[in-house]
Each structure stands twice: as C-alpha cells, then as structure tokens.
Amino acid sequence: MKLTVVGLGPGAGEDLTGRARQAIEAAELVVGYTAYIALIRNQFPDKEMVSTGMRREVDRCRLALEEAAKGKNVAVVCSGDSGVYGMAGLIYELAREYPPMDIEVVPGITAACGGAAVLGAPLTHDFAVISLSDLMTPWEKIEKRLACAAQADFVLCLYNPRSHNRPDYLRRACDIILRYKPETTVCGFVRNIGRAGEEAVTLTLGELRDREDVDMFTTVFIGNEQTVLLDGKMVTPRGYLQRP
Amino acid sequence: MKLTVVGLGPGAGEDLTGRARQAIEAAELVVGYTAYIALIRNQFPDKEMVSTGMRREVDRCRLALEEAAKGKNVAVVCSGDSGVYGMAGLIYELAREYPPMDIEVVPGITAACGGAAVLGAPLTHDFAVISLSDLMTPWEKIEKRLACAAQADFVLCLYNPRSHNRPDYLRRACDIILRYKPETTVCGFVRNIGRAGEEAVTLTLGELRDREDVDMFTTVFIGNEQTVLLDGKMVTPRGYLQRP
Numbered sequence: 037m038k039l040t041v042v043g044l045g046p047g048a049g050e051d052l053t054g055r056a057r058q059a060i061e062a063a064e065l066v067v068g069y070t071a072y073i074a075l076i077r078n079q080f081p082d083k084e085m086v087s088t089g090m091r092r093e094v095d096r097c098r099l100a101l102e103e104a105a106k107g108k109n110v111a112v113v114c115s116g117d118s119g120v121y122g123m124a125g126l127i128y129e130l131a132r133e134y135p136p137m138d139i140e141v142v143p144g145i146t147a148a149c150g151g152a153a154v155l156g157a158p159l160t161h162d163f164a165v166i167s168l169s170d171l172m173t174p175w176e177k178i179e180k181r182l183a184c185a186a187q188a189d190f191v192l193c194l195y196n197p198r199s200h201n202r203p204d205y206l207r208r209a210c211d212i213i214l215r216y217k218p219e220t221t222v223c224g225f226v227r228n229i230g231r232a233g234e235e236a237v238t239l240t241l242g243e244l245r246d247r248e249d250v251d252m253f254t255t256v257f258i259g260n261e262q263t264v265l266l267d268g269k270m271v272t273p274r275g276y277l278q279r280p
Numbered sequence: 281m282k283l284t285v286v287g288l289g290p291g292a293g294e295d296l297t298g299r300a301r302q303a304i305e306a307a308e309l310v311v312g313y314t315a316y317i318a319l320i321r322n323q324f325p326d327k328e329m330v331s332t333g334m335r336r337e338v339d340r341c342r343l344a345l346e347e348a349a350k351g352k353n354v355a356v357v358c359s360g361d362s363g364v365y366g367m368a369g370l371i372y373e374l375a376r377e378y379p380p381m382d383i384e385v386v387p388g389i390t391a392a393c394g395g396a397a398v399l400g401a402p403l404t405h406d407f408a409v410i411s412l413s414d415l416m417t418p419w420e421k422i423e424k425r426l427a428c429a430a431q432a433d434f435v436l437c438l439y440n441p442r443s444h445n446r447p448d449y450l451r452r453a454c455d456i457i458l459r460y461k462p463e464t465t466v467c468g469f470v471r472n473i474g475r476a477g478e479e480a481v482t483l484t485l486g487e488l489r490d491r492e493d494v495d496m497f498t499t500v501f502i503g504n505e506q507t508v509l510l511d512g513k514m515v516t517p518r519g520y521l522q523r524p
Contacts, residue, residue, distance in 0.1 A: 051299055185428065
C-alpha cells in the first residue's frame with residue numbers, strides 16, 4: 037500500500053528528477069489529469085495509466101487512494117511541483133478516510149523556477165507566488181495578497197493569470213500592483229514552459245496590464261525595485277556586486 | 281563558449297533533474313562552493329571541478345566566465361535552484377564584462393519545494409519566500425516583507441533563518457509574524473533536506489520562536505489560517521473539498 041504524489045516539472049521532460057522517474061517506473065498504476073498523462077505517456081509506454089478531466093481532482097485522488105488501499109503501488113502525477121497548487125494536500129486530506137498507507141511526496145520543478153530560468157534570473161531575491169484563480173479563493177483575499185506583496189517590494193510570480201472565464205483578472209491584478217510599483221517595473225511571462233511552443237516575453241508592468249495573449253498556460257513575473265533587463269534577460273541582482 | 285548555471289536540488293542526489301545531470305556531464309569544468317562540489321564529487325568522478333569557499337561568489341562566477349570565454353564548456357553549480365538565492369543573477373550581471381557567450385539556466389528543486397515535500401503539503405496555496413540573511417538586504421526591508429506577508433495570510437517559507445552571527449533573527453521574525461498570525465499557527469522546519477541527517481519537525485509558531493536548533497541548513501515553514509496537522513503532516517488544504 038504505497039501512494040506517491042509526483043511532481044513532473046513544467047514539461048515532464050528533461051526537467052523530471054531521478055526520483056520522479058523512479059517513482060513512476062515503480063508504480064503499478066499512474067493517475068493524473070488528462071493533459072499531464074499525455075506528457076508522460078510516450079516515456080512509459082507499458083505503464084497502466086488512468087486520466088481524468090479538468091476539475092475532477094477529488095475523484096482522481098479517491099481513485100488513487102482506493103487502488104492503493106487494495107495493495108497497489110500508485111503514483112499520482114502533477115504538473116510542476118506536487119505541492120505548489122498540486123495534489124499532495126488533497127491526498128493527505130482524503131487519506132484519512134482510507135486504511136493507513138505509505139504516502140510519499142516527490143517534489144518537481146514548479147513553474148516559478150522553470151519559468152524564471154527561461155526569462156533569466158528574476159527570482160534571486162525574496163518572492164511571492166500568487167494564483168489569480170478565484171475558484172477556491174475569494175477574490176478579495178487575492179487582492180489583499182497582491183497589494184501586500186507589491187507594497188513590500190517582493191518579486192511576484194502569478195499562476196493562472198488569465199482564462200476565458202476571467203479575461204480581465206490580469207488587468208485587475210496589475211492595477212492593484214501599479215498602486216505600489218511603477219509602470220516601468222520590469223516584467224516577463226513564459227507560455228508553455230518546457231513544452232512545445234515555449235515562448236518568453238519581457239515587458240514593463242504598464243504593458244503587461246493590457247496583454248491579451250496571456251493564458252492559463254502562462255506564468256507571469258513582476259520584478260522588484262532592482263530588477264533590470266540585461267541583454268534581453270530579466271535579472272534581479274541580489275547585491276553581491278554592491279556588498280561592502 | 282557555453283556557461284550553464286545548474287540547480288542541484290536540495291541534496292544533489294535523486295532530486296537532480298535529467299537536464300542538470302546532462303549539463304554536468306557535458307561540462308569540461310564544474311565550478312561551485314566547496315560544500316556543493318562535495319555533494320556531486322562522487323557522482324562525476326572524472327570531472328574537472330574547482331571549488332571556492334563561502335562568500336567567494338563573485339570570484340567563483342568570474343572564474344567560470346573566464347574559462348568559458350576561453351572556449352570551455354563550464355557549469356556553475358548551486359544548491360537547490362540556480363535562480364532562487366542562486367548564482368544565475370550574478371552570472372548575468374558579470375557576463376556583460378566578457379565576450380558574448382551562450383548562457384543557460386537549468387532550474388533545480390528549491391528548498392521550499394523540497395522541504396515542503398518532507399513536511400507534507402504546506403505550500404499548496406499562495407506563499408512567500410523570504411531570506412532572513414541581512415548580509416545584502418537591510419533588516420528593515422526584511423521586517424517589512426515579513427509583516428506584509430503575514431498580514432496577507434501567505435504561507436511563509438524562510439531561508440537562512442538563523443546562524444551563529446544572527447542567533448536572534450528567527451525570534452525577531454516570529455515576533456513580527458505573531459502580530460498578525462496566532463501563536464497556534466501550524467509551522468514546521470526541515471534540516472539537511474535530501475542529505476544525510478535529514479530531520480523534520482512540526483510545531484506551533486509560539487514554539488518555533490524559541491527554537492535554538494534551527495540553523496543555516498534549515499528551511500522554516502509557517503502556515504496560513506487553514507494549515508493543519510494531519511497525522512503528523514503539515515498540510516494547507518487548497519479548498520477542493522469545500523468547493524461548491
């Protein structure tokens with residue numbers, strides 16, 4: 037009775053860790069969201085896999101726990117990290133309804149780190165990660181987090197920045213941040229990190245506000261006071277060159 | 281002329297990604313802080329490696345850039361991620377003094393994700409990462425970030441929480457956080473993530489304040505309003521079970 041929650045990294049390709057690969061190889065059944073199973077299907081051709089659709093997180097985790105309770109070695113796969121907006125928390129919550137079993141959480145490269153590497157080095161100093169999805173978080177709480185993080189000059193990393201149902205959320209978020217950070221703040225975004233069609237853009241906070249091409253597959257980075265563009269790369273100096 | 285900044289993950293062991301391993305294998309010279317070179321020395325026995333001591337970050341990066349400018353394929357290795365408090369930013373800053381070269385940043389599992397996986401699932405919701413080291417950041421700025429992040433109910437992840445020279449920093453940080461979060465807030469810390477002697481502790485914010493056994497090799501997690509202990513694991517429910 038073993039259940040492993042595995043973070044695949046942004047694209048489940050070369051950024052997969054050795055431990056994640058071993059966990060999938062050792063599993064008798066792999067469970068995940070359709071799009072994530074598609075990312076690993078070809079790499080593990082003989083593996084039994086079950087995929088379920090969007091917003092079926094609870095069903096998916098229950099299925100995994102049920103199969104593990106029957107004695108199977110089961111892996112639940114998540115894009116990016118298994119914890120950061122991933123399934124590890126839900127698995128621990130639901131596990132209390134099942135017989136005791138061995139649960140292991142295997143971390144993966146989250147989009148904050150994966151996207152930062154594509155843009156340059158925006159996260160070399162204190163940063164805050166905020167999801168703009170209000171499916172499970174009141175928008176007022178998200179607004180407060182945006183305001184507080186901007187006020188304290190964190191680098192911000194935004195997950196789920198914009199979708200068809202929420203076309204104006206990125207603009208609303210930028211308007212809050214613009215109360216505390218100047219329009220010229222260096223920003224960037226990366227779409228399809230580590231996947232086909234990966235694309236990185238650097239721009240100012242004023243420009244970011246009006247971008248229509250940011251979607252659910254995009255991670256957004258908003259610099260702090262020190263963040264600069266160096267030969268097209270978004271870089272937040274940590275201060276080594278200024279150290280006394 | 282190729283320089284790769286490689287994140288090794290917390291312990292440079294099974295949490296090393298495929299891309300990081302390939303980058304080290306492809307490098308003709310590997311440069312890093314003594315303790316990080318020690319972590320990978322045995323895994324790449326025939327590789328030319330140069331290690332330099334603590335606080336020699338600028339020298340280390342210059343050495344790597346000089347060797348790359350001579351035509352070598354050089355890898356600079358960092359513990360955890362290459363960006364998060366890593367060397368990627370400094371490399372981009374210094375690279376402008378050298379001939380143009382191909383620079384690649386390879387992300388790694390940062391201690392926030394690696395430590396969270398050991399504790400359970402504390403980072404499943406919005407979080408802020410703050411270093412308590414004031415070597416390069418004024419303490420007033422750190423205080424403001426602690427206060428703002430606590431006020432907005434972020435989960436907090438603290439790097440460099442305490443050292444010989446700064447024995448009271450964790451206490452000072454907790455006192456600021458205690459203005460906004462109750463003493464009973466669920467917290468945890470992990471020492472030596474992914475390395476020999478890995479140790480995880482869960483406790484309350486009130487208890488964390490007075491811990492003397494938190495050191496520079498420890499990463500600290502402070503929960504949000506929802507964070508709970510479930511069978512000894514620190515878990516921040518994201519809200520799937522409460523979703524309408």
